Amino acid sequence: MAFDYDLFVIGGGSGGVRAARVAASQGAKVALAEESRLGGTCVIRGCVPKKLMVFASTYKHHVEDAKEYGWDVEPGAFNWKPFRKKLHAELDRLEGVYRKLLESSDVDIFDTRARLKDEHTIDVGEKTVTAKHILIATGGRPVRPDMENAHLGLVSNDMFLLEELPKSILIIGGGYIACEFACILHGLGVKVTIFNRKAAILRGFDDEARGLLQESMTARGIEIHTGTTISELAPVGEKPVIGGTGSDAASGVPPTEAEKLERNEKSDTDAKASGPVWIKASNGMEREFDHVFFATGRAANSDDMGLEEAGVKIGRGGAIEVDEYSQTAVPSIYAIGDVTDRVQLTPVAIREGMAFVETVFKGNPTPVDHELIPSAVFTQPELGTVGMTEEEAAEKEEIEVYCTSFRPMQSAFVDRDDRVLMKLLVSKETRKVLGCHIVADHAGEMIQLAGIAVKMGATKEDFDRTVAVHPTMSEEIVTMKEPVRTA
Ligand code: NDP
Numbered sequence: 001m002a003f004d005y006d007l008f009v010i011g012g013g014s015g016g017v018r019a020a021r022v023a024a025s026q027g028a029k030v031a032l033a034e035e036s037r038l039g040g041t042c043v044i045r046g047c048v049p050k051k052l053m054v055f056a057s058t059y060k061h062h063v064e065d066a067k068e069y070g071w072d073v074e075p076g077a078f079n080w081k082p083f084r085k086k087l088h089a090e091l092d093r094l095e096g097v098y099r100k101l102l103e104s105s106d107v108d109i110f111d112t113r114a115r116l117k118d119e120h121t122i123d124v125g126e127k128t129v130t131a132k133h134i135l136i137a138t139g140g141r142p143v144r145p146d147m148e149n150a151h152l153g154l155v156s157n158d159m160f161l162l163e164e165l166p167k168s169i170l171i172i173g174g175g176y177i178a179c180e181f182a183c184i185l186h187g188l189g190v191k192v193t194i195f196n197r198k199a200a201i202l203r204g205f206d207d208e209a210r211g212l213l214q215e216s217m218t219a220r221g222i223e224i225h226t227g228t229t230i231s232e233l234a235p236v237g238e239k240p241v242i243g244g245t246g247s248d249a250a251s252g253v254p255p256t257e258a259e260k261l262e263r264n265e266k267s268d269t270d271a272k273a274s275g276p277v278w279i280k281a282s283n284g285m286e287r288e289f290d291h292v293f294f295a296t297g298r299a300a301n302s303d304d305m306g307l308e309e310a311g312v313k314i315g316r317g318g319a320i321e322v323d324e325y326s327q328t329a330v331p332s333i334y335a336i337g338d339v340t341d342r343v344q345l346t347p348v349a350i351r352e353g354m355a356f357v358e359t360v361f362k363g364n365p366t367p368v369d370h371e372l373i374p375s376a377v378f379t380q381p382e383l384g385t386v387g388m389t390e391e392e393a394a395e396k397e398e399i400e401v402y403c404t405s406f407r408p409m410q411s412a413f414v415d416r417d418d419r420v421l422m423k424l425l426v427s428k429e430t431r432k433v434l435g436c437h438i439v440a441d442h443a444g445e446m447i448q449l450a451g452i453a454v455k456m457g458a459t460k461e462d463f464d465r466t467v468a469v470h471p472t473m474s475e476e477i478v479t480m481k482e483p484v485r486t487a
Pocket of ligand 1: 145146172173175176178198202229230344376
């Protein structure tokens with residue numbers, strides 16, 4: 001059977017665009033559909049604008065330190081509007097770069113939503129096209145919790161579009177997005193409060209590392225309430241009479257599925273337009289904030305795409321189920337990136353896209369390697385991590401823990417209390433470094449390099465043989481002589 005295309009990619013984010021370009025470079029006839037903006041979450045409403053906001057948020061600190069280092073400067077006020085304008089100009093530029101890359105690779109672009117008709121047929125706007133292979137790379141979206149007035153809360157997508165910076169914000173959640181935005185907004189002068197339902201932020205990260213990060217964030221002025229969540233939310237002025245029926249829990253009437261959907265899906269415009277809000281916490285505390293920001297996780301973008309009708313299996317949170325080659329239950333349909341909810345990171349989606357092309361267009365079946373992926377949380381200080389946490393490693397085998405925590409030279413000089421943490425987890429049996437965790441400014445940069453050694457299977461003695469670069473913070477990673485404990 002003749003098809004219009006060898007490959008039709010749905011979703012123009014990092015994974016989809018890379019797969020489309022590389023497949024086209026192999027001589028495949030490729031099309032890509034994107035209903036929003038090319039670049040996807042990473043470029044338009046995630047990593048890139050977030051990192052630029054991280055940079056913006058650090059300057060107050062730098063200027064304060066500069067004074068201590070002898071510079072005659074005063075931190076002025078941060079002006080959101082000119083920064084926001086420049087930020088969006090940069091995103092427009094990057095979106096243009098993505099479009100040009102696709103065009104120069106001869107990929108046909110459909111700027112519209114695509115929906116499967118069957119395993120080889122796709123409706124794109126008014127048109128219907130066929131493809132031998134279909135790649136779903138539609139990513140994910142932030143979700144609000146199921147509670148009354150949830151639509152009043154912002155989600156991460158809204159944070160780049162705010163007309164004004166709030167004076168105060170309540171962030172619900174203690175994951176990557178909650179912690180990163182807490183530090184960004186705090187650095188930009190917003191009074192930040194976090195409600196984290198567990199005892200510590202960043203569940204899944206090394207306990208000692210996340211403990212230090214939580215302390216550092218608190219010391220800098222972020223108010224973190226652990227074991228706490230939001231139980232009621234209303235516009236200021238419309239707060240329910242205490243003891244009244246302000247929530248479903250209070251009314252005892254469970255919401256219908258349609259109500260739940262409507263609460264969660266209300267447009268971002270509602271959230272941006274919402275004024276100050278009143279909240280009640282799970283511990284009974286009542287407060288008012290300019291905004292509430294739900295950083296409570298993400299769901300896969302797999303709804304209403306005709307996937308299940310075509311035979312694709314969908315799992316928890318809408319994630320598309322795939323095998324190690326990113327193939328779904330339907331042989332002609334593959335899926336990569338956040339929509340498969342394996343590891344929600346841009347470089348992983350790109351890897352999955354490349355492995356898909358290798359498998360399908362180069363005749364070289366390539367499973368995706370999800371082991372030992374380094375990553376960083378861009379908080380202040382940053383948290384860089386690769387491999388197992390102490391808790392995971394100790395569960396698996398006998399380990400030695402090498403760990404040091406100290407005041408780095410640069411901030412000690414200006415009498416800041418910031419502490420750095422460098423930690424290695426070493427297998428007693430094989431001497432391999434099983435995990436490396438760094439809490440420090442630029443830990444993201446450091447862990448990228450440490451990640452190479454850990455991925456290569458370096459032993460503690462390999463680290464020890466490496467001469468220190470002096471004076472740096474990261475030299476500690478090769479100079480820790482004795483374990484602080486075994487586990
Ligand atoms: P996470 O899963 O990391 O965090 C979600 C947080 O919300 C957790 O603290 C969770 O608590 C809490 N939560 C969930 N539901 C509720 C609820 N109903 N009420 C109160 N709290 C709730 O999700 P994020 O959205 O922060 O990030 C999604 C993914 O995006 C990450 O896993 C990461 O892979 C990726 N990402 C990566 C970044 C990077 O590489 N720097 C930056 C940003 C995102 P609990 O722990 O109790 O479940």
